[in-house]
Amino acid sequence: MTITEDTRLQDATTPAALPADAEELARMRRRRAEKIGQWLLPTLVVLLSLVAWDRIVVINEIPHYILPRPGLVAKTLVEDWPILFDSLLVTLQITMGALAIAVLGGVGLAVLFTQSRWIEMSFFPYAVILQVTPIVSVAPLIFIYVDSKIAGLLICAWIVAFFPILSNTTLGLRSADHNLRDLFNVYGATRWQRLRFLQLPSALPYFLGGLRIAGGLSLIGAVVAEYVAGTGGIGSGLAFRILEAGYRLNIPRMFAALLLIALTGIVIFASLSFLSHMLLRKWHESAIKRET
Amino acid sequence: MTALAASRASADAGARPPLLSVSHVDKVFGRDVVALSDMNLEVGQGDFISLLGPSGCGKSTALRLIAGLSHPSSGTIRWAQERKDGDLSVVLQEPTLMPWATVAQNVFLPFRLQGRRYRAVRDEILEALKLVGLEKFQNAYPRELSGGMKMRVSIARALVTRPRLMLMDEPFAALDEITRFKLNNDILAMREKIGCTVIFVTHSVFESVFLSDRIVIMAARPGRVIRELAVAEPYPRSEAFRTSPDYAAQCRAASEALKEAMGAHDDH
Incomplete structure (x- = not known):
């Protein structure tokens, strides 16, 4: 044959x-x-x-403390690099930390939700409330109750970032092919096996979609929280540099810091897109180039 | 002598040893939708049984009950000997492959769910793929395969544990006729080799006559068994059977029985 x-x-x-x-x-x-x-x-x-x-x-002979020329911004970026770079590292730390917790928390909650309808019914409304409440209005409270500034920043960025991961992953875990579910049942799969070999792989494309959104959001969360936290000293991120430069009318440095934040966002998005492509390129429709 | 030939020899002597019996099974959905009413079926080892009938006659429901995916409202489904892991497999209308896994990984699934390691069962997987003629494609992903090839992978996955009973739910309904004929031939050839019992749901008279030795004709509303026909033609059956007058006669008999089944419904 x-x-x-x-x-x-x-x-x-x-x-x-x-x-x-x-x-x-x-x-x-x-x-x-x-x-x-x-x-x-x-x-x-x-x-x-x-x-x-x-x-x-x-x-128009605009003075540099109103609008600097692009060359001056570039020059400031180079001259202030030591200060700006340290701040960039702080912001990156908060962003990455928040993203990591958002992934753990989002995926963990999504798995819990899909394992038990009761848990989902109990907690999902609160996840939504957490998501829809503007972080700027919650952040001052968080900084009152949390002593550590880093912890406060992390919490703020996490609140902003975890929801897309939670909702996308929950959707993904639910979208496993029902025929495959039947097949797993016929072969006597355990709950753990169904999760590990069917639901998690089915959820991967959804999770990665959520992750790309969350990457940008955790940066936004980190910056916004820093604006609210406001205090200077050691461990000040880019948002603080922007505030500080604003008070001193150091507009070129404001632009330079802004540029760095934008670049950071682009790099985060690009690397998460790349990660997504690498994980899905073999099998998922979104990553497959059509020949014709 | 293959397992199938052995069971057939005993069948010629009399009834085949029993594998499974369905007795007085009803299935009611909700409170009043009777999907299946008083179904009785003795499945013997080595039988190739087709469940043939119009849509809504409960043939897929019967298959799901036998597969253990749902439970009868009343009546029993009993295996003659205790059912072990890998004794039962299913092939559905869709190939139902995991898109993220290679062909070999897909065929590995029943073993994986038994908790076995890939290395330990690699030979079985390769053999199952050889049986369906896809050993060259073991590292391909499902999206790279045609509809017919996907269905072959699905069959290889069902065969890999050497099941005693294979349930097939209109597996070739979505394929073109040329591919379907070929797979019909192939499924018989595979069964010659591994000798498992098959219950095959179809709404094609021609398919059921070509494949099976017993045709169970069912009617709808409520889903029930109307009668059973035997197809006497011995296995192995070849393409020659498909063009023989005998085949045509059997198809006519099955069609008439089916018409009768539909007529019985019209009388209600």
Whole structure:
């Protein structure tokens, strides 16, 4: 008994040796142009805006304590690097710590919720309340009741970040194929086996979607909490630098710190996207490029 | 002599040794939806039984009850000998593969749920894949396979534990006719090799006559067994059977019985 009818797998991997027709050539050209444009166009936009910014400042003779020229911002970034870098590390620490707790707490709660309907009914409303209450209004209370500033910051960032992970993972754990569930039952799977081999893998794409949102949110949470906490001294993050520079009318440094926060957000998002791609590229629709 | 041939020899002498008996089983959903009413079925070792009937006749419900996925409202389903791990397997209408796992990992699933290690059962997995002709694809992911190949993986997973009873719920309904014919031939060939009992749910008269030696005809509202037909043609059956006058005659008989079943429903 041999199989001859199924050869799609081989076909997909062998490159066509035939000359491409006009339509195909046009399509290939278009794709190449798109690939270059993807990088070139945003770069051009940035460069043009920087030039425009610079010209506006010069032509209108705006003083640097109102709006600094882009060159001055870059110079400040280099000159103040030791201060800014230390602050960046503090902010990163809070962000990463909050994200880690959000992952543990979010996934842990999601697993509990899917194991017991009663637990979910009891606690889910409070998770929602925690999510919808603006963190700026809760943060001052947290800093009253929590002595350690780092702990307070972590709690604030965690509150902001954990909900997307919780709700996405809960949804994912629930979306396991019901036929597969039946199959697991026929084979006498235990609750733990069902969780480990069926529900968690099914939830992975959902979890990673939540994680990408939570990564950005934990940075926002960390920055906002720091604004509220406000005090200086050792262990001051980027948000404190922005506040401090604002009081001293050191606008170039404000811009430099702002730039660092934005870059941090981009790096977090990009690395989580990369992680997601690496984990899903073999099997999940979202990570698969179509040939045609 | 294969296990199947052995059980068949005894079948020729008289009744086959029993495997499972379904007696007076009712299944009621809610308070008043009778999905299955007073079903009786003696399953012998080596039987290939088709449950044939229109939709709503309770054939899938019967299969779920036998699989233990739900329990009868009344009546009993009893195995002649105690059922052990791996004695029962199912193939559903969908291939139902785990998209995140390779073909070999998917076939490994029944063993994994028994708590066995991959290394310990690698030979069995490879053999099951050979049986369905997919040994070259053990490291492929399901999305890379065609519909027919996915179904073969699903069958390999069902065969890997060498079950005594395999339940198949319209496994080929979603496939094109060419692939379906081929899989029909293949499923008979596989059964020659490993000799398990099969209960096969279908709504195709042709499929049921080609595959099975017993056809249980069911009717709807309430789901119930109307009658049973025997297909005398001996195994192994080949493509020649599909074109023989005998096959045509059997199909006609089954169609008429089915019509009768539908008619019985119309009288209500």
